[in-house]
Amino acid sequence: MKGYIKASAAILIGLAILIPFASTYPDGLEKVAETFHIEEHSPLWQGLFPDYTLPIVENSYFTTLISGIIGFFLVLGMAWILGITITRKTPEKPE
Amino acid sequence: MHIPDGFLTPTTCVVMYLISLAFLVWSWKKVRLNYPKSFIPIIAVSSAFIFAAQMINFPIVLGTSGHLVGGTFLAILLGPYAAILSMTIVLSMQAIFFADGGMFTFGANIFNMAIIGGLSFYIVKILSENSMSRLKLFGSVFIASWLSVIFGAVACGIEIGFSPMFESVGGVSVTVPSMLFWHLLIGLGEGAITATLVSQLDRVQPAILSGLAILRRQKL
Numbered sequence: 001m002k003g004y005i006k007a008s009a010a011i012l013i014g015l016a017i018l019i020p021f022a023s024t025y026p027d028g029l030e031k032v033a034e035t036f037h038i039e040e041h042s043p044l045w046q047g048l049f050p051d052y053t054l055p056i057v058e059n060s061y062f063t064t065l066i067s068g069i070i071g072f073f074l075v076l077g078m079a080w081i082l083g084i085t086i087t088r089k090t091p092e093k094p095e
Numbered sequence: 096m097h098i099p100d101g102f103l104t105p106t107t108c109v110v111m112y113l114i115s116l117a118f119l120v121w122s123w124k125k126v127r128l129n130y131p132k133s134f135i136p137i138i139a140v141s142s143a144f145i146f147a148a149q150m151i152n153f154p155i156v157l158g159t160s161g162h163l164v165g166g167t168f169l170a171i172l173l174g175p176y177a178a179i180l181s182m183t184i185v186l187s188m189q190a191i192f193f194a195d196g197g198m199f200t201f202g203a204n205i206f207n208m209a210i211i212g213g214l215s216f217y218i219v220k221i222l223s224e225n226s227m228s229r230l231k232l233f234g235s236v237f238i239a240s241w242l243s244v245i246f247g248a249v250a251c252g253i254e255i256g257f258s259p260m261f262e263s264v265g266g267v268s269v270t271v272p273s274m275l276f277w278h279l280l281i282g283l284g285e286g287a288i289t290a291t292l293v294s295q296l297d298r299v300q301p302a303i304l305s306g307l308a309i310l311r312r313q314k315l
Contacts, residue, residue, distance in 0.1 A: 003300075004136040008143065015147045023152040023160035028277035029096050029251060031159045035273060036264040041101040047194035052150060068150050071188060072143045078184045079142035083135030086126045086177065 008076070012069060019064050096164065096247055096278075097189065098204055100197030102255050111254065112202030118210045119183060122176035130177070137303070141172050142181040146188065153284050161281030164247065166212010167219070167240035168289045172296075172303070175216035182209035203254050207247040215243035229297065233290045241286035248278030 026034055033040065049055075049067040057063040103111070145165035152160040165185075169178035183205050189195040196204045222235035252274035256267030297304045 001136065004140050007140050011140075011144050011147050015150065018151045022150065023154040025152070025154055025158050025160040027096065027152060027160050027162065028248065028274065028281050029098065029255075031277055032252075032255075032270065032273045033102070036261065036269070038102075038260050038264075040099050044100055045194060045198055047190075048192050050194050052193055052195070064150070067193070068147060071150075071193065072147050074188050074192060075146040075185055076139050076143035078188065079181055080135060080139040082180055082184060083130075083138045086123075086128070086180070087130045087132050087134050088128050 008072075012072060015068050015072070016065055019061060019068070096204075096207060096244075096251055097186075097196030098200040098207075098251060098255065100199050102197070102258055102261075103200050103203060104258050105199075107254050107257050108199045108202060110202075111200075111206055115202040115205040115210060118179065119205070122179040122213070125176040126174070126180065134173075134177075138173055138177060138181055141169060142184055145169060145182070146185045148288075149185070149189070155277070155280045155284065159277055159280075161244075161278075161284055163285055163288050164208050164212055164244060165289075166208055166247075167215045167236065167243050167285075168292055170213050170216035171219065171236060171289075171293055175213045178216065179209050179213035182212055203251070207250045207254075211247045211250065212243050215239045215246075218242055229294070233294050236293050237286040237290040240289035241282040244278050244282035244285045245275065248274040248282075 025031075030040075049070065052067045052071075053060075053063040054067045054070075057066055145163070145168065148163045148165055150162070152162045154160050166178065166182055169181050172178070173181055186196060186201070186204050186209060190198060190201050190204070216239075218239035219232070219235045222238060223232045226232070249271055252271035253267055255261050255274075256270040261270050293304070
């Protein structure tokens with residue numbers, strides 16, 4: 001278990017280091033839409049953290065970092081629950 | 096490659112929801128009770144890692160960027176069907192909390208990234224011929240992850256090609272080639288990152304890889 005906590009810490013540190021270097025150019029699909037002058041409508045559902053920002057944090061680095069950390073733990077938690085539901089309840093059978 | 100709401104016709108949305116739902120049910124049945132309890136932290140941390148990795152866009156050329164999708168990476172680590180479920184969780188959190196990918200287009204996004212990504216496991220399997228050679232495995236991982244992005248992009252091009260706004264500029268006959276063009280390049284990034292991740296993981300923690308899906312020859 002210790003290994004997984006270490007791995008999670010390493011991932012979050014990596015995220016904190018790499019966020020400033022992340023490209024802000026449109027991605028492949030956005031570029032295709034742009035090429036054909038197709039506007040993205042403002043979405044019906046904005047989410048709680050629209051475009052990986054936390055509306056109450058103004059600093060552009062920290063707003064992305066904090067929403068990233070929140071997202072990391074949301075996914076971690078949901079995947080943990082998935083893990084519980086798909087793994088064997090009984091003691092491990094010898095493989 | 097996350098399709099926002101408004102890019103697909105209602106029919107396309109419904110069809111893609113149904114197709115993806117069928118794959119999810121199938122995957123669920125395939126993985127249920129197949130893994131030991133020790134699998135829980137692996138699926139949790141690797142899913143969360145892919146969420147974080149998808150936030151970091153890398154520039155390619157001509158003012159365009161891409162980011163790791165991670166379907167092949169998850170498939171190597173978790174096996175194809177658990178990878179489909181894991182990626183679906185990543186995509187659902189992105190759609191619900193970050194408005195990255197629409198709600199109506201969610202089915203299409205699951206198909207393009209989770210299902211194609213998870214099934215790219217079999218490309219690795221076929222190419223590496225279950226050989227124990229590491230070089231062959233990493234080469235296969237590179238090609239499979241590159242292809243998974245390309246297949247996803249073609250699927251995405253077809254889906255958006257049917258929507259009236261893309262139809263007015265030429266429909267599928269223009270959306271597929273242009274999606275393909277960009278993702279041939281973005282896919283190289285996917286391949287390079289995935290092959291690096293898998294080889295580093297193998298170096299640092301050989302037990303994880305050899306103990307898991309790809310080298311285990313388990314019926315999954």
